[in-house]
Amino acid sequence: MEQFLLSVGLLVCLVCLVKCVGFSRYLFLSFCKALPGSFLRSMGQWAVITGAGDGIGKAYSFELARHGLNVVLISRTLEKLQVIAEEIERTTGSRVKVVQADFTREDIYDHIEEQLKGLEIGVLVNNVGMLPSLLPSHFLSTSSESQSVIHCNITSVVKMTQLVLKHMESRRRGLILNISSGVALRPWPLYSLYSASKAFVCTFSKALNVEYRDKGIIIQVLTPYSVSTPMTKYLNTSRVTKTADEFVKESLKYVTIGAETCGCLAHEILAIILNLIPSRIFYSSTIQRFLLRRFSDYLKSNISNR
Template sequence: MEELQNWLFTFIGAVSCLVCLVNCIWFLKYFFPRTWSPVPQSFFQAMGEWAVITGAGDGIGKAYSFELANRGLNTVLIGRTLEKLKKVASEIEKATGRNVKIIQADFTKNDIYYDIEERLQGLEIGILVNNVGMLHNTYPCCFLDGSKKDEDLINCNMISVSKMTQIIMKQMVSRQKGLILNIASAVGTFPCPLYTIYSASKAFVYTFSKALEVEYKTKGIIIQVVTPFGVSTPMTKNPKPNLITKSAKTFVRESLDYVRLSDETYGCLAHEILAVFLHFVPLWVFHTNKIQETILRLNQKYLEKMQKNT
């Protein structure tokens, strides 16, 4: 019996070590994406002539618009503020020489999609970036203390992803190729108190993308959900970039190297490493009252400091 137990423990230990080794080797792909799963220069152009980007007026959407134009695609910029779209379009045309179309649309509304579909007719769309999104509340707070514009957030963060995918995926299926990038958030990969509605809306994007990829992976369509932690954008009040908080331009450039690695990515090496460390922390730790009270207290001090400086 003792000999059997020793053999069993040895076997379990060996399997555990093997699993850890495989996981470590697998994680190396994020350090060397261009070696592990290289993206040829012609990859993005091969998807189709045009890329469509929602929420393209600033932040991550603007960065994707520029980067995809730099990689040889004409772009369709969709967003709410016409002046921002015109400015971005002009900058892209001057910098890259690519063709740019703009469509003004408010994604908090549900009556915009017929017009969008009509204006996209005749374009060979190879890439869709479902980027548009909004925060329920800029700073952490409890559900009842936040904004009451739940419907706007649901329309913008969730309905837009489903509707835009329906419009554009039809032609991707007929051509048997295409790339869809759905921009979610790291807080959509777990229940995130103090950002309850926003976290739930990004969880929808995460789950929707993963299920859609299974349905259409045999159709030649790549569907990837991108779940960043910190990115400096107007929506997040433009924090100064650092080791974790990336500029939109840096984040997007790095994330496009990951499009063929897997059906989900945190978008950059720093965020992939952070996610590994956070996965070792039990979820209940983040959900304790002490943590929530500390976050709210620190946020209140930050807001008071901001008020004094204005």
């Protein structure tokens, strides 16, 4: 029994050491400059960004163009994309291609594939996503939108990855960033469909990374918590709630850190704290009522101040 307890103790210490080493890499990279543009350009000439009309997708479009890549912007609203494309071309000198597509539909991928034909795509950002309700809601209150959520959050990632990955594999280089969410790291009641759809993105991305990492392709999933975007009704920014630009710039520092990252140091710390809460406690009625009340008050306060 003594030997068994000693072995368990050593194993726990080893796990803690590994976690500390991993976290120290975040601390080191968070104070470094962003990934050199030459690294991103070495992946290929073009970057493709879905959901590029607003928020995180728009921020990635500008940031990747600043790193010297030409960009393909894909989103539903053509007028928004045209304005963004003009600004990117004027401020960065990069070439921009616009593709209008509604990711809540299934019949768009032949058109997208045709528009991407002949482009050397080095970076794909699967960013497009749909949140049925920002305020916590029971599943039956939002189930009318379930098919749209599945197409937007799941089908888009699978189909866009299929379109781009085969060419990356033949060139033996490429970078795919899949934007998931912190609520994918454990099941979140009252965000059940959104949480589950983003959990799919996590599992899919990490499995693909193992399949293709020896072929020179990086596939990374990002699991941010609160980012101030149109989807989150422009939550007030803070040390935890980042602007889209802040999040994107910091996330590019961690591109080579591994298959999964929260994308910013503040969210990594928050994830560690939340993971310390045992499931039995986290899902207890008392804690769920407390979280629901506090989170609803926080969201309503933030939204009403806009």
